[in-house]
Amino acid sequence: MEIKNKFPLTHHKEQPSQFIRVIEEKCIACGNCAEICPQSVWQKVGEIYQPVNYRDCSECGACWDVCEAEAIDFNDPKGGTGVIFPNT
Ligand code: SF4
Numbered sequence: 001m002e003i004k005n006k007f008p009l010t011h012h013k014e015q016p017s018q019f020i021r022v023i024e025e026k027c028i029a030c031g032n033c034a035e036i037c038p039q040s041v042w043q044k045v046g047e048i049y050q051p052v053n054y055r056d057c058s059e060c061g062a063c064w065d066v067c068e069a070e071a072i073d074f075n076d077p078k079g080g081t082g083v084i085f086p087n088t
């Protein structure tokens with residue numbers, strides 16, 4: 001079972017803009033982000049990886065941490081967080 005199915009997320013609201021992006025010219029397509037992401041956010045799109053399912057992001061920061069090319073631009077969603085966890 002995928003982690004995202006064990007810990008389903010509820011988003012506060014739709015974010016006005018995408019808070020996690022790839023800096024396309026820096027991405028070397030290593031796939032580390034996709035490998036570590038517990039929410040299956042990252043997918044290969046053409047020659048690079050993109051946070052296709054960014055609305056599922058739990059804001060753990062793991063992808064940013066493992067991206068040695070510093071190709072991930074992560075900004076806290078408006079209001080500091082975009083998600084709430086059940087039972088919190
Ligand atoms: S970890 Fe960074 S360089 Fe590697 S595929 Fe992801 S965004 Fe690109």
Ligand code: SF4
Pocket residue numbers: 020036037038039040041042051056057058059060061062063064
């Ligand atoms: S911050 Fe965490 S959940 Fe969000 S895309 Fe990166 S690894 Fe996935």
